[in-house]
Amino acid sequence: MTGDSVSAIEEEIFQIRARLAELRRKKAEYEEEAAKHLEKRDKIHERIKEIKEKNASYIDAISSSRNEIAELRSKLDEVVNKIKELRVEKEKLLSQHVADNVKGYTAQEIMKRVRELEERIQTDILRPEEERKLYEEIRSLSGLLDEVQKREGVAEKLRELNNQISVFAEEANKLREAIRLKRKELDSARDAYQSVRDLIQQLKPEADMHHQAYIDAKKKAQMAEAEEILLVSRIVELQEFVKKHRELETKTREYAMRERVKARALEKLSVGEKLSFDEMKVLMEDEEAWDVLVKKSHTVSKR
DSSP, rough: HHHHHHHHHHHHHHHHHHHHHHHHHHHHHHEEEHHHHHHHHHHHHHHHHHHHHHHHHHHHHHHHHHHHHHHHHHHHHHHHHHHHHHHHHHHHHHHHHHHSSSSSSOOOHHHHHHHHHHHHHHSSSOHHHHHHHHHHHHHHHHHHHHHHHHTTTTTTHHHHHHHHHHHHHHHHHHHHHHHHHHHHHHHHHHHHHHHHHHHHHHHHHHHHHHHHHHHHHHHHHHHHHHHHHHHHHHHHHHHHHHHHHHHHHHHHHHHHHHHHHHHHHHHHHHHHHOOHHHHHHHHSSSSHHHHHHHHHHHHHHHH
């Protein structure tokens, strides 16, 4: 490996470290962004949870109102059926016992006319004077009917039936009013429930948006981290290359230095000069050179 190659590797390491710094900065930004979106998403989810818990009371109110209306409707049906039974009984009594020669009217005609007038009063929107005339006609017809009833001995029974019908009719009106009020409560609860559902539908897309943004930011942070791991691995690899090259250079320099010292020491030996400590050490580390030194010492001793 040449010096230029090492320089290129060191430059690559420098560039990678710069890239790592940028990646770590971006990863921190992505993680911060993800945390913000996660917090916003969780806050919206908590809000939706609170709203749903509140909506449970409206659901209970709707269910309760429906049950109460069903009970009232059942009672009303019973009362209406009872009124119908009493009216059938009343008409049956009249048809069996009332003569049809009072002032040219039959009992059936009188009852039919009274029913028509009663139904008109109950169903039509009348002016006060019109309503008063109809009541006067009903009273007049009732007078005629009383005469017929008295003649046939059914007046008491008819009054009893009328009283019963009146009582049940009043009860039916109360039940209708109670049903009306309960329906009003039901509509109010339904409106409140729908308002809450609308609010949840408004909040949910926002929560979904923050959730998706959280996922996107988290994914970017993970990608940055993955690239960071690869780059760190690359730096370790390159640093190992440089380290080995430096170690080789050091060994080469040390070897060259020892060779120079050894050559100088051998040269000194050849002329009989005294060796330095470092020169002696180098010769001791080199077996061949040490043998030369030993032989030289023996030769000097023999002289």
